[in-house]
Every structure is written in C-alpha cells, then in structure tokens.
Amino acid sequence: MTDTDGAVVEPVRVSFTINGGLLTLELDPRVTLATALREHLGLTGTKIGCDQGQCGACTVLVNGRRINSCLTLAVMHEGDSIATVEGLGTPEVLHPMQAAFIEHDGFQCGYCTPGQILSSLAVIEEIRAGMPSHVTGSLEGPVPLSDEEIRERMSGNLCRCAAYPNIIAAIRDYAGAKP
Template identity: 70%
Template sequence: MTRVSFDVNGEPHQLELDTRTTLLDALREHLHLTGTKKGCDHGQCGACTVIVDGRRINSCLTLAVMHQGNEITTIEGLGSPEQLHPMQAAFVKHDGYQCGYCTPGQICSAVAVLDEIRAGIPSHVTADLIAPVRLSNAELRERMSGNICRCGAYSNIAEAIGEVAGRSA
C-alpha cells in the first residue's frame, strides 16, 4: 500500500492504494467517480480517457501512484446534467452517442483534441508540420480514432465536435 495525493476535478484527494491499482480503478472503485468507463482495461478502446495536467490519457494504462500531485479532469469535472459543458451539450444535440458507455471517453478526448490542435501538436495526417494545424475532418477523425464507439455514432460525434470547434464536419 502506498499513499498518493492528486487533484480530481479541482478537489484534492489523498488515497492509500495497492500499488497495482490503475488510475482508472482509483477513480471508479475508490473515489466512486464512475463516469470514467472500463471497456477493455488494456488501452484498446479509449472509454477510460481522462485529462491529466492538460493531456488526455488512457487511465487504465497508468498506475494511480504515478500521479502524485497531478491535476486530473474526468467527465464529471467538465459539466453536470444541470450545467453541461459545451461539448456535452453538442453530443446531446447531435445524438453523438447511443448506449452511452464510450461517451465520457469520447467527450474527454474531444475536449483535449481541440486543445491539441490549438497548441499546434501534429498528428499522423498533419501534412505540414510547421504551419498551424488545420481543423479538418481528417484531423478530427484521426485524433479521435483511439476512442471506439461500437454503436457507430462516429458521424454524429464528428458533427458535435465540429460544432464546438466552430466549423461543420
């Protein structure tokens, strides 16, 4: 057992954890923040995506004790049913989900993707590494490809992200 402390959605938490506990299980099983989903536990589906110090990660692929002092944002930190984050509202408006299980991961990824593009971080499909990254369909789809939606809401998710980004998908 090891002590670790980090902020989740702006609130400090101190936990004493089995060192084998993933960040995902720390959130879900210890802090009862179950908005972050476990789909595969192997970094293959993206349902567990959270934002750590501004960067999105698969929380199933990292141990909780590696996050001493980090600032973690989960889906619960973006908005609430009464006060949706613009990305959450766009997903509702464009029906960018069906069963809802991959949805928190999609939304966390989408929020982080727009930040990555603004920050000029290139992707596999970025043609010009020196020019500002274009907010194209190809860029959005490439960057979101780590988040699987088996219900197949991709076309609607692209519309939702496009709307928040201020362009049509």
C-alpha cells in the same frame, strides 16, 4: 493490507487533485488510475472498456493532457491534476461539448461517451497548439481543424454503436469549425 488472494501488500500513499479537489489515498500499488476513480472515489463516469488502452473509454485529462487511465497506476500520479467527466458539467448545466453530443446524437448506448468527450476536448487543444498528426500536411504551419484531423486524432476512442459521424459533427460544432 492483504489482497483477495491473501498476499500481503504494502499500501502506498498518493495525493492528487481530482476535478479541483485535493485527495489523499492509501492504495495497493496495483490499482490503476481508472480503478481508483471508479472503485475508491465513486467517480464512475470514467468507464473501463477493454482495460488495455485500445478503446479509450477510460480517457481522462492529467495535467490537461488526455491519457488512458486504465494503463497507468494511480500511485504514479502524485501531485497531478486529474479531470474526469464529473468535473465538466452537471445534468442541469452541461458543458458545451456535452450539449453538442446530445444535439448531434453523438452516442447510442453512451458507454464510450465520457471518454469521447474528454478526448475531443483535448483534441481541439492539440490542434490549436499545432501538434501534428498522421494526416497533417505541412509540419511547419498551423494545423487545420478539419474533419480529417478530428477523425484521425479520435482513433483511440472506439464506439461500438458506431456513432462516429455524429461524434465528428458534435466536435466540429463545438469547435466552431466548418464541415
């Protein structure tokens, strides 16, 4: 194939699972996972904000772990299992975290929301697995599901509308934690 500048590019075949379905693509190896999702698969729930790993709008789960899909090449994900916001719920049947974001007004413009939601689901798993964070007191005991822990762990997801207090409230509510 040739790119928009006329350069010849050798496409690379990659197969991965997206939201439970196996897919095979032939891609210019420069295509990031975020772009593959949006432009090649039409999964536009994943947003591209800064395109440099600062804002977290592109957060997806790969093999259950949250990563910035803008900072990884799609072809690096051979055999991986990828979850995007489209796999979480439907407009009729929301995922409970999506419902919690609506209940607590955890957004205004909504652009960062898919990334916020996927990141927050992973954050709860990380806390339950006892993975330490910068604000964790003892490194040897369980990690509390506190606002402080949630806030620190969500620092890779920016919200230009500054809905942060309501995002924390939504996550706390979903996780059954006390304020």
